[in-house]
Amino acid sequence: MKAPSLNRILAACAAAVLLALWSMVNFYGATAQVAGPGADVYKIGDQAARFEDLMAALPLTAAVVGYVSDAPPGQILGYALYGGAQYAFAPRMVTDRPMHPPPEWVVGDFSKPLDVVAFGKQRGLTLVKDFGNGAVLYRNQAH
Amino acid sequence: MLDAISILSALVTGFLLVQAFDPVRMMEPRWAALLFRGALGAATGMGLASIVFFLLDVLGAATPAIIFSVDIAMLALFGWLSFRARRVPPPPLVPTAAAAGFRWSWLLALAFGALLAISCVRLVQMAIALPVGDWDAWAIWNLRAKFLAGPAGAWRFALSPLASAHPDYPLLLSGFVARTWRAGGNMDPIVPPVTSLLFFGILLAFLVSAVALVRGTASGLLAGLVTLCTTSLLVWAPAQYADIPLAVYYLGAIALLFVDAVRAPPSGHWPLFWAGLCTSFAAWTKNEGIVFLAIVGIVFCALSLWRRAGQTFSGAPWLLAGMVPGVLLMVWFKFFLAPAADPLARQGASGLLGVLVLNRYAEIASGFFTNLLNLGSGVTHPLILLAVLAILMGRQVEERFRLTSIIAATALALVFLSYCAVLLVTPYGVAWQAQRSFDRLLLQVWPSVLLVSFVQLRRVQDAAAPPVKTSPTRKSKVLTGRSAAAKMK
Numbered sequence: 001m002k003a004p005s006l007n008r009i010l011a012a013c014a015a016a017v018l019l020a021l022w023s024m025v026n027f028y029g030a031t032a033q034v035a036g037p038g039a040d041v042y043k044i045g046d047q048a049a050r051f052e053d054l055m056a057a058l059p060l061t062a063a064v065v066g067y068v069s070d071a072p073p074g075q076i077l078g079y080a081l082y083g084g085a086q087y088a089f090a091p092r093m094v095t096d097r098p099m100h101p102p103p104e105w106v107v108g109d110f111s112k113p114l115d116v117v118a119f120g121k122q123r124g125l126t127l128v129k130d131f132g133n134g135a136v137l138y139r140n141q142a143h
Numbered sequence: 144m145l146d147a148i149s150i151l152s153a154l155v156t157g158f159l160l161v162q163a164f165d166p167v168r169m170m171e172p173r174w175a176a177l178l179f180r181g182a183l184g185a186a187t188g189m190g191l192a193s194i195v196f197f198l199l200d201v202l203g204a205a206t207p208a209i210i211f212s213v214d215i216a217m218l219a220l221f222g223w224l225s226f227r228a229r230r231v232p233p234p235p236l237v238p239t240a241a242a243a244g245f246r247w248s249w250l251l252a253l254a255f256g257a258l259l260a261i262s263c264v265r266l267v268q269m270a271i272a273l274p275v276g277d278w279d280a281w282a283i284w285n286l287r288a289k290f291l292a293g294p295a296g297a298w299r300f301a302l303s304p305l306a307s308a309h310p311d312y313p314l315l316l317s318g319f320v321a322r323t324w325r326a327g328g329n330m331d332p333i334v335p336p337v338t339s340l341l342f343f344g345i346l347l348a349f350l351v352s353a354v355a356l357v358r359g360t361a362s363g364l365l366a367g368l369v370t371l372c373t374t375s376l377l378v379w380a381p382a383q384y385a386d387i388p389l390a391v392y393y394l395g396a397i398a399l400l401f402v403d404a405v406r407a408p409p410s411g412h413w414p415l416f417w418a419g420l421c422t423s424f425a426a427w428t429k430n431e432g433i434v435f436l437a438i439v440g441i442v443f444c445a446l447s448l449w450r451r452a453g454q455t456f457s458g459a460p461w462l463l464a465g466m467v468p469g470v471l472l473m474v475w476f477k478f479f480l481a482p483a484a485d486p487l488a489r490q491g492a493s494g495l496l497g498v499l500v501l502n503r504y505a506e507i508a509s510g511f512f513t514n515l516l517n518l519g520s521g522v523t524h525p526l527i528l529l530a531v532l533a534i535l536m537g538r539q540v541e542e543r544f545r546l547t548s549i550i551a552a553t554a555l556a557l558v559f560l561s562y563c564a565v566l567l568v569t570p571y572g573v574a575w576q577a578q579r580s581f582d583r584l585l586l587q588v589w590p591s592v593l594l595v596s597f598v599q600l601r602r603v604q605d606a607a608a609p610p611v612k613t614s615p616t617r618k619s620k621v622l623t624g625r626s627a628a629a630k631m632k
Contacts, residue, residue, distance in 0.1 A: 004536055009603055012535035013247060013361070016368045016528060017254040023372040023523035024261055030520065031265060031378060039272035044281050063297070064305075083282040086306065087275065090286055091293020095305040 042080040047088035054131045058105055066106035067096040068123055070114055085109050104143040108136030146327030146334055152214040156221055157188020163224035166402055166414035169233050175355035182348035186391050190424035193318030200291055200298045210326045245603050251364040258371050269381040270336035276383030283309055284316050284385055285335050291321030292330060304484045311481040315428040316385045335383045342388045343380035350590050353398035354597045357405060361603035366593055372525040375518045376586055385429050386583040390590050392425035393435060397551045397591040403458055404547040412458035419465020426469040434561050436469050442554045450546055490570045497568040507566050510577025514585055529596055539601040551595050555588050
């Protein structure tokens with residue numbers, strides 16, 4: 001195949017530069033929201049502050065902590081609350097899975113106001129403290 | 144401060160190691176060789192740091208003092224090896240891409256630099272706006288990093304099905320972040336976004352420098368521009384997922400296959416060793432990387448044997464030697480440490496029935512095309528730009544790259560087909576899975592696809608520049624460094 005003329009090469013380079021520039025404009029437009037204050041849609045970054053007092057109340061020996069929530073399992077809200085709590089508490093492990101023996105300390109993570117004492121009782125948990133903003137510490141009655 | 148030092152020491156360690164066994168020594172253009180060395184060094188340093196940290200963590204010895212002591216020891220060792228290697232007389236200059244000049248390259252460099260700076264501003268804005276990263280970042284990668292960086296024994300939580308849906312995922316990214324946190328003595332939230340953007344920078348550096356080394360400066364810059372047109376890549380860059388690091392190691396491996404096609408014995412097949420090492424790091428990054436390692440090894444050996452390319456096949460031991468660390472690490476990790484928690488593996492033979500459901504093929508095809516379209520936006524889609532370049536520049540594959548192109552294209556196609564096969568038998572809904580992951584799967588191979596594409600395109604050069612057919616080391620006549628450059632002029 002014959003080598004392209006200088007004009008063709010220059011046209012190719014110009015096309016690349018112009019399309020890349022245009023693409024950058026599109027990129028800025030497409031990412032306006034995710035580069036702004038509303039980027040953290042699941043509020044994961046806020047969870048550390050929300051659970052700060054609760055984490056301070058946990059004994060240092062509590063490496064594994066249970067988890068209960070009012071959020072319906074299998075839905076985005078439930079996953080986000082659970083994942084947010086896990087991330088905030090790590091390197092402590094927060095788990096909603098059944099364990100034998102069950103963890104002594106259990107985090108309550110609530111998306112709306114409810115009777116946290118009754119909620120705990122139904123699951124064999126005793127309220128230790130309600131830290132507000134949906135953050136609750138329970139103790140497992142089995143211990 | 145200590146975390147920044149630990150990142151820097153990892154990068155410098157990798158760079159010195161690359162300098163010691165330099166795969167691009169005496170290749171031109173010099174700036175591209177230096178950039179390539181930097182990218183490979185950074186990727187190697189981060190991978191090595193992650194592996195060493197994980198080993199120390201499992202042994203209960205990952206204290207900041209030991210981490211820095213190991214760093215200093217490696218810096219000293221690799222520094223000495225690098226110094227020694229530099230004292231050895233250089234091999235002949237490899238008259239590759241530098242032979243073909245293009246007088247407007249500076250203008251392309253200016254445009255690329257400006258667009259890169261503009262994109263960096265937005266990437267930093269995105270990283271600041273979402274320091275915890277996107278969903279998988281806080282649900283998987285950074286969560287596991289926190290476990291690894293936790294008190295002694297907490298590393299086991301990173302491999303516990305009680306804490307994560309994917310306790311069997313490899314740990315390169317999490318390990319590197321955890322190492323930096325542990326070395327710094329705190330879990331500074333800036334570390335994951337910085338790591339994420341570092342990997343993106345390495346990716347760009349790898350692509351631009353690799354294309355420049357094999358096809359000339361202007362082609363390298365054009366490859367960079369096409370990459371910047373890949374909107375989806377830019378969107379995922381600050382997300383702190385392991386897909387960009389994986390793309391880095393894929394690209395590194397493929398690029399080094401091409402570098403080996405330029406270089407040849409007597410300088411040895413060091414590029415192939417590094418390619419193997421990149422596949423090792425890919426395996427330590429994500430499960431897909433394990434498949435990549437296996438496929439690259441098999442395809443390289445099979446095709447070079449089939450094409451009776453003795454010269455190429457003689458490099459197979461080097462490639463396989465580079466793969467050994469990855470294989471050993473993954474055998475240990477997968478069989479002795481991590482639980483068999485992958486739903487795909489646990490579903491047993493019943494999952495294979497998915498291949499009989501025709502609807503699944505349609506859903507995968509639909510997911511593929513939708514996400515392929517979403518790689519870019521509208522007329523600025525990178526495929527359109529590639530097509531424009533192909534039409535205007537034409538195709539011209541140098542003989543020495545023919546077999547490597549076939550090997551690379553076959554390996555990438557098989558890797559991507561393996562992704563499709565996984566989707567075919569996934570226990571989750573195919574449409575959901577394809578929607579959720581296909582764009583990232585595409586991004587894993589996209590930079591490597593770009594590299595292979597640019598090798599096929601005619602090099603950008605002023606008219607009447609002589610084509611380079613083979614490296615001088617493959618001919619009887621061996622040109623020495625300066626004389627080769629002089630002859631090219």
